[in-house]
Amino acid sequence: MMQVHLNELARLRIEGRPRGVTSVCSAHPIVLRAALRHGRQQASTVLIEATCNQVNHLGGYTGMTPSDFASLVRKIAIEEGCPEKLIVLGGDHLGPNPWRDRPAEEAMAEAEKMVAAYVETGFRKIHLDASMGCKGEPVALDDETTAHRAARLAAVAEASAKRAGGAMPVYVIGTEVPPPGGADHTLTTIDPTAAAAALTTIEVHRRIFAEAGLGQAFERAIGLVVQPGVEFGNQNVILYDRNKIDALKSVLTDEPQFVFEAHSTDYQGTRPLTALVEDGFPILKVGPELTFVLREALYALDAIASDLLPDYGQRPLYAAMEALMLDQPGNWSRHYHGTDAEMRWLRHYSLSDRIRYYWASAEVQEAVRRLCGALRGQTVPLPLLWQHMPAAQDFADAPLDPEQVLIWRVTKSLSDYHAACGVGKN
Incomplete structure (x- = not known):
């Protein structure tokens, strides 16, 4: 299998040659070693992502800053002989979530510092997620507020990338429900994201990015996080059912710039994962399973x-x-x-x-x-x-x-x- 670049995924889908990329969401050194060794052996893209809670400018729950995490990945890559050209570092759910118990302005100030730290260190796949409410706000914010905050973070990412040099970031927007990491209770069914909601998310973000002078940044938005109807709880898994997403798939016809990013794909197995890639979800995030x-x-x-x-x-x-x-x-x-x-x-x-x-x-x-x-x-x-x-x-x-x-x-x-x-x- 040859290396697939993230900005090729939409084109390959449109051409009827769908290919995917596994997003490894883990900071465990053995998981990272396995991913980098496997990538070298298969000559395929090794996309490794850290979340805002796990790794941030203050250390996160791993105690690692983005620079620490990138250094760990690069150290293991050298030991495994994995070429740097195969490795993509990503930041997941980058936004105010770790500080959402503070007023919005305080939380966003920390989120800006975090995004700058990620991008300056070489992370180039950036998931902008400012959808969560902060102190005194609703739990989930409306598209307008979310997009304004995402644009604010994108402006920081753009400036940081220009200072650091190298490739400019590619962006993923949107979020999924329930929250990342799996549900706490036994699940029976998960409804896919409504097509109208997905289109609105894209349209509002495009407009607000343009108003902020970030049109070129939005052109590098490659993915939209939606719920394909997959999830896992503490003791069960909801497998992908492609019969439920006909309407959602039509979004990609209207918005050919995008592919979908599927979170919580853990424990699905090869057949459902293959169907996800075929149906427009070529970015498959996995963490707890590993x-x-x-x-x-x-x-x-x-x-x-x-x-x-x-x-x-x-x-x-x-x-x-x-x-x-x-x-x-x-x-x-x-x-x-x-x-x-x-x-x-x-x-x-x-x-x-x-x-x-x-x-x-x-x-x-x-x-x-x-x-x-x-x-x-x-x-x-x-x-x-x-x-x-x-x-x-x-x-x-x-x-x-x-x-x-x-x-x-x-x-x-x-x-x-x-x-x-x-x-x-x-």
């Missing part, structure tokens, strides 16, 4: 080490995660509900994967290092792999490299996306 399968592999190795090595203990990585999440419940307590037993399994196995917020802690990193050190070079019998990680049988009966197992498991999910993005491979 750290979910990473956790799956880590827990399998934890169980294997417990069964194989007398001195390792009984699932100490699991125990370390449970202790940390109970001690610091802020990242999961508002999202998981039920009995103590139900919340216990949700903490570890929920599809929303809020456990991902805890991997960077010192005590967990030490538990992972101990696990990998205990298994490195060990020969794992085939029956033991079949018990805990059946698909990993190729790692049996040979000295084990635990990190390669983890990268293999993440790559299995990335391969589903890669297959979908290469529709027809024209």
